Amino acid sequence: MNLIWLRTSVRLLDNPAWGLATLETSLDTPHCVLLTPTPEQYRTHGYGPRKIDPWLAQFNAFAETLRALGVNVELHSVPTYREAAAWVLSRATALGARTVIADREYGLNERRRDAWLGKRLNAQNIALTLTNDRVTFAPESLLTGQGQPFKVYTAYKNAWRKQWSSAPQYPYPRPTWATQLPAPEEEAQSAMADFVAQDLKHYSTARNDITQPVVSGLSPLIANGLLTTRQAFAAAAEQRIDAEQWLNEWIWREFFHAVAWHFPEIYRHRPLQPWTDLVPWSDDQALFSAWCEGRTGYPVVDAAMRQLKSTGQMPNRARMFASAFLTKDLHLDWRLGEAWFLAQLNDADFVANNGNWQWGASTGVDAAPYFRVFNPLRQGEKFDPNGDYVRTWVTELADLPGKSIHNPSPLERAASGYPDPLVIHADAATRIKALFKQAKDLNNGQQNDD
Numbered sequence: 001m002n003l004i005w006l007r008t009s010v011r012l013l014d015n016p017a018w019g020l021a022t023l024e025t026s027l028d029t030p031h032c033v034l035l036t037p038t039p040e041q042y043r044t045h046g047y048g049p050r051k052i053d054p055w056l057a058q059f060n061a062f063a064e065t066l067r068a069l070g071v072n073v074e075l076h077s078v079p080t081y082r083e084a085a086a087w088v089l090s091r092a093t094a095l096g097a098r099t100v101i102a103d104r105e106y107g108l109n110e111r112r113r114d115a116w117l118g119k120r121l122n123a124q125n126i127a128l129t130l131t132n133d134r135v136t137f138a139p140e141s142l143l144t145g146q147g148q149p150f151k152v153y154t155a156y157k158n159a160w161r162k163q164w165s166s167a168p169q170y171p172y173p174r175p176t177w178a179t180q181l182p183a184p185e186e187e188a189q190s191a192m193a194d195f196v197a198q199d200l201k202h203y204s205t206a207r208n209d210i211t212q213p214v215v216s217g218l219s220p221l222i223a224n225g226l227l228t229t230r231q232a233f234a235a236a237a238e239q240r241i242d243a244e245q246w247l248n249e250w251i252w253r254e255f256f257h258a259v260a261w262h263f264p265e266i267y268r269h270r271p272l273q274p275w276t277d278l279v280p281w282s283d284d285q286a287l288f289s290a291w292c293e294g295r296t297g298y299p300v301v302d303a304a305m306r307q308l309k310s311t312g313q314m315p316n317r318a319r320m321f322a323s324a325f326l327t328k329d330l331h332l333d334w335r336l337g338e339a340w341f342l343a344q345l346n347d348a349d350f351v352a353n354n355g356n357w358q359w360g361a362s363t364g365v366d367a368a369p370y371f372r373v374f375n376p377l378r379q380g381e382k383f384d385p386n387g388d389y390v391r392t393w394v395t396e397l398a399d400l401p402g403k404s405i406h407n408p409s410p411l412e413r414a415a416s417g418y419p420d421p422l423v424i425h426a427d428a429a430t431r432i433k434a435l436f437k438q439a440k441d442l443n444n445g446q447q448n449d450d
Contacts, residue, residue, distance in 0.1 A: 001030040001031065001032070001095050001096055001097045001098060002020075002021040002022075002023075002029065002030065002031050002032075002097065002098065002099050002100075002101060003031070003032050003033075003034055003088070003091065003092055003095065003097045003099070003100045003101065004017045004018075004021050004023075004031065004032070004033045004034065004101045004102075005033075005034045005036070005088050005100055005101070005102040005103075006033065006034070006035060006062075006102070006103055007036070007102065007103055007105055007110075008103055008105055008133075008134055008224075008225040009103035009131075009133045009134070009225050010035065010058055010059055010062050010224075010225055010226075011062070011182075011185050011188075011225060011226050012062075012065075012174070012175065012178045012181055012182070012185060013171065013172075013174055013178075013181070013185065013189070013231070014171035014172050014228050014230055014231050015103075015133070015172060016131045016133055016172050017101050017102075017103065017131055017133075018172070018175045019172060019173070020101050020129060020131060021099075021101055023175060024173055024175050024176070025175070025176045025177075026176075026177070027069075027070055027071060027177055031071075031072055032072045032073070032074060032091070032095060032097075033066060033071055033072065033073040033074070034073075034074055034076070034087075034088055034091060035059050035062065035063055035073065035074070035075045035076070036076055036077070036078055036084035036087060036088065037055065037056050037059045037075075037077045037078075038077070038078055038079060038080055038081055038083075038084050039052055039056060039077065039079070040079035040080060041079065041080045041081050041109075042055070044080075045109075045342075045350060046339055046342045046343055046350070047342060047343065047348050048342070048343035048344060048345075048348070050312040050344065050345065050346040050348070051220075051223070051224075051345070051346065051347075051348040054184070054220065054224060054346070055224055056077075057184065058182070058184045058224055058226070059075060059077075060075070061182040061183050061184050062182045062184075062185075063075040064182070065180060065181065065182040068180070069177055069178065069179065069180065070177065071177075074091065081109055081110065081112075081113040082113060082116065084113070085113045085114075085116055085117040088100065088117060089117060089120050089121065092121060092124075092126050093124060093126075097126055098126065098127065099126065099127045099128075099129055100117075100121060100126060100127070100128050100129070101129045101131065102114070102128065102129070102130055102131070103130070103131050103133045103134065103225075104130035104131060104132050104133065104134060104138075105134060106134060106135075106139060106257055106260060106261045106351075107260070107267060107350065107351075108264045108267040108268075109267070114128070114130065133228070134225070134257065135229070135254040135257050135258070136160075136164070136169050136228075136229045136230060136254060137160065137163055137169075137254075139257060139258040139261035139262065140261070140262075141163075142156065142159050142160060142163065142258060144159075149258065149259070149261075149262035149263070150255070150258065150259075151259070151365040151366060152365070152366045153252060153255050153366045154366075156251075156255045156258065157248060157251050157252075157255070160251050160254065160255075161251075164233075168233075169229075169230050169233075170230060170234060171228070171230045171231050171234055172230075184221075184224075184226060185226055187221075188218070188221040188226040188227050191216075191217065191218060191221065192216070192218055192221075192227055192231065192232070192235055193235065195216045195217070195218065196235045196236060196238075196239055196243075197239065199216070200216075200236065200239060200241065200243055200246060201239075201241050201242075203215070203216070203243075203245060203246045204242070204244075204245035204246070207245070207316065207317075208315075208316075208317045208383055209383065210300075210304075210315045210317050210318050210383045210384050210389045211383075211384055211386070211388045211389045213315045213316075213317070215315065215316070216246070219347035220346045220347040222250075222253070222347070222349075223347045223348060223349040223352070229250045229251075229253075229254065232246075232247060232250050233247060233250075252355075253349075253351075253352055255355075256351045256352050256354070256355035256356075257351050259272070259351075259355065259364075259365055260351045260354070260355075263365075266351075266354050266358070267350075269335050271358060271361075271363035271364065272358055272363065272364045272365050272367075273362075273363050273364065273365075273367070274443075275439060275440060275443035276361075276362065276363040276370075276436070276439060277363075278438075278439035278440075278442050278443055279363075279435055279436055279439045280435060280439075281327075281331060281332060281333035281334070282330070282331045282332050282333070283332070283333055283336070284330075284332065287330045287332060287422060288326075288330075288332055288336055290419075290422055291305060291325070291326055291330060291332070291337075292305065292309070292340055293305070293306075293309070294306035294309065294393070294394070295419050296325065296330075296419075296421070296422050297413075297418070297419045297420050297421035297422050298325065298376040298377070298380075298421060298425075299380060299387075299390045299394050299397055299405060299406055299407075299408070299418075300318075300321070300376060300377075300379055300380030300383075300384055300389065300390055300406060301321065301322050301325045301376050302390075302393070302394050303318075303384075303389050303390045303392065303393035303394050304318035304319070304321070304322040304393075305322055306393040306394065307392075307393050308322075308341070308344050308345070309344060310393075311346075312344055312345055312346035312347075313345065313346055313347065317379075317383050318389075319341075319356065320356075320360060320374070321374045321376060321379040323337055323341070323356070323357055323360040323361070324360050324368075324373070324374040325374070325376055327360065327361040327362075327432070328373045328374065328428070328429065328432045329373075329376070329422075329423050329425060329428040329429070329432075330422065330423060330428070331428070331431065331432055331435065334357050334358065334360070334361035334363060335357075337357060338353060338354060338357040341353055341357070362436065370432075370433065370436035371433050371436070373429040373432065373433070375425060375429075376425060377406055377407055377425065380403075380406035381403050381406055384406070385403055386402065386403065387400070387402060387403055387404075387405035387406060390405050390406065391405065394418070396416040396417055396418050397412075397416055397418055399416075400412060
């Protein structure tokens with residue numbers, strides 16, 4: 001009896017678990033698929049309904065489809081990871097399992113859960129086999145020439161692509177019995193096929209246009225384990241067009257997973273450059289609330305924040321300048337913004353979200369230098385030149401002409417009820433640079449004292 005315990009890889013296609021359980025061509029091998037959604041654990045990690053609700057629906061649809069296909073499956077929702085592991089242990093014992101096959105998850109709590117379970121299964125002579133599926137190459141398998149984890153994305157990407165060139169990874173075969181797909185997976189496959197066929201050729205040149213960005217829209221599906229990097233590379237190869245920029249975004253995601261594996265302090269909300277914890281971040285709740293609500297007085301920032309709150313998404317370029325505004329203009333602790341994004345985004349993924357926030361706040365590996373400060377006015381003029389993005393979300397300014405919408409006059413603000421800027425950007429930029437330099441000097445002084 002083989003048990004297959006799926007946690008993130010809740011999908012039929014490109015799933016190594018079927019082969020490991022000798023279920024690729026037949027369901028005759030004694031087996032049982034275990035599914036354990038843990039909604040309370042997800043909430044504890046900071047995820048919001050936009051992430052959790054589709055995730056739970058995905059489990060239900062998967063179980064329903066497996067049953068219709070004749071697969072033995074048990075769906076058991078429990079509050080926490082530990083309770084999930086305890087239930088799997090009890091089922092493995094009751095069913096006389098020889099092996100528990102599970103998709104490997106890389107988070108700190110997830111590792112502790114699997115270590116707890118593995119120890120107890122081993123005591124009963126039951127093997128726990130973890131499939132490396134969340135990322136293409138195991139985090140510990142890609143290291144620098146000195147055997148150290150990569151801290152620079154470009155170096156990681158080059159090593160990743162070198163590994164891919166020598167050992168390309170193709171999607172695992174579709175089980176012969178999988179004659180239908182669960183609805184969420186069917187929709188994910190269609191979405192990727194449509195994007196690759198229709199829009200991928202425009203991605204590299206138009207992805208930063210925040211008014212009508214050419215983006216895949218696949219990120220919620222990727223975050224929920226419905227699509228894989230292997231599938232993306234295979235789909236792009238079929239089109240025979242330059243897809244390097246898009247595929248590099250998939251490698252960025254894997255880079256963040258590798259960083260989190262090697263530096264688990266991110267799960268304790270620590271900066272990856274420890275000296276930056278000496279920056280005296282503010283926790284001003286009035287400023288934070290204004291940012292969350294899209295009432296900062298900078299139209300393009302407010303448009304991004306209102307879109308996020310309304311839809312759970314925003315273009316990548318908007319994420320960059322909206323997050324930068326929180327840290328570099330308002331001087332608020334990046335962890336406040338990180339938590340808000342995680343709770344609001346429909347593509348929330350702790351590792352990717354943390355990586356992006358630490359990049360923008362200049363606290364992470366391969367982060368933007370602290371003296372790089374986005375000018376919100378320039379960002380609006382460059383990436384929303386006609387003001388259409390602002391008009392869509394900051395409706396009180398919709399009647400302002402052209403790009404003047406990015407910098408309303410005091411009279412126009414008063415007439416529309418739009419707030420004055422919370423801060424003067426030039427002054428805020430000068431101040432944050434000074435705060436970072438002060439922290440760096442303080443850190444250097446402490447090291448010299450040692």
